[in-house]
Amino acid sequence: MAEKTKLWYLQNFNLLDTVDSSSMEELDRRSRMRKSSKKEILYFPEEPNRTIYFLKEGKVKISRVSEEGRTTTLQLLGPGEIFGETSILGQETHENIAEVVEDAVICTISKEMFQQMMGMNPKLNLQISKFIGFRLRKIEAHIEDLVFKDAKERIIAFLRRYINTFGKKLIDGWMVRPFLTHQEIADLTATSRQTVTAVLNEMVQEDKVEYTRRYFRVKSVDWL
């Protein structure tokens, strides 16, 4: 099951790879590219939602802030992912915040143009459907984590995903760089900064892991 999902994911990871070259060119023509640096906010809740974003480089986080000011991060996105896809699902205003967390290169295209392209290109249409299905599953898995896992398990599950998505495999383990702050991990896992610190250090004690502010290293290959 895990195997299957992984394969499926890899096959479908980069939406744009599977689009035929003529559409690809059209997309290229019709979209705009820009660079955004860390801390830039791409959209806020309540803002009109008329654009699809393709993240080429960097990282973007999608999050929510409660009325009392608490923050939770719904997703951390890397190169090859898209976001703002709810605009093509009839959602007229944003409900989340999109913030660049690592200097990014982003392509944008208006939902109208994109919908037009989808209409002419069944393959693209299919890809987008699959992508949305994938996102739905991801969100439901997030709920499952929140309900069934305790804080420590959530943090570890997140680290696994993070390493798998953004890390590099070494002979003797895995490495990710740059690493996140404890607060960022806390927001991603709905825990507190202090708990993240504690769990991380416990893993260091157990000699499973090593980290500084710059990198995070897993000392075993099969920690997955």
Added chain:
Amino acid sequence: MAEKTKLWYLQNFNLLDTVDSSSMEELDRRSRMRKSSKKEILYFPEEPNRTIYFLKEGKVKISRVSEEGRTTTLQLLGPGEIFGETSILGQETHENIAEVVEDAVICTISKEMFQQMMGMNPKLNLQISKFIGFRLRKIEAHIEDLVFKDAKERIIAFLRRYINTFGKKLIDGWMVRPFLTHQEIADLTATSRQTVTAVLNEMVQEDKVEYTRRYFRVKSVDWL
């Protein structure tokens, strides 16, 4: 904001209403209808996912069970709603359990047929997109509740939604029937049965609410 969502929801509530009559007939021809009684399971996790379900009457719950046997309910669906829509989003096996919780009348159609119809009918296509967007928002709101609200707030928020969706307005309040068991509410809100009992009785103390095993009544119109 809440107003808008409500309106939007009502406009789009019954997917089938907005489909033009020729497609409607076709759908009617191609789908199968059946009755299912309480406790019947429509699908389990891991089962192949090749069908769209239209719930005409009754209630169905979509839930998950953890490895340790804990249960959480992701959604409680009523007449006019559809489920199993992930089949058209490329999800090949189910990840949730669909169980009838109130005797139901359900139409089913194979995903292939439905996709074919969607291809020929842009209006239907649009409706389904909106529906999926709506579902996505609902799930994200669920996460927000889990992260930001405490047990009591989640229970109350759920009761509001439940009353709004399934209740009838009275001169002096609202009424729903039949009512859920405390355990069912607990599963829906990721709390424990005892906590639900406590919260419910606290509301009875405060004279806001009245209930038996058969019905639940809110004693004020503006409890919404």
Added chain:
DNA sequence: CGGCATGTGTCGCTAAGACGACAGACCCAG
């Protein structure tokens, strides 16, 4: 109509984990 299964009400215990506080480390900008 009586008994058994299922649901409710209420305790008291316990643990998880949030939070504030504060010291010390780190790191970049000036």
Added chain:
DNA sequence: CTGGGTCTGTCGTCTTAGCGACACATGCCG
């Protein structure tokens, strides 16, 4: 190279809510 802002490590405290236990109510079915 140094100082201030940010991040980390560690305590102790406090609250929330889950859980087991058990008595009682309800109601369904034979």
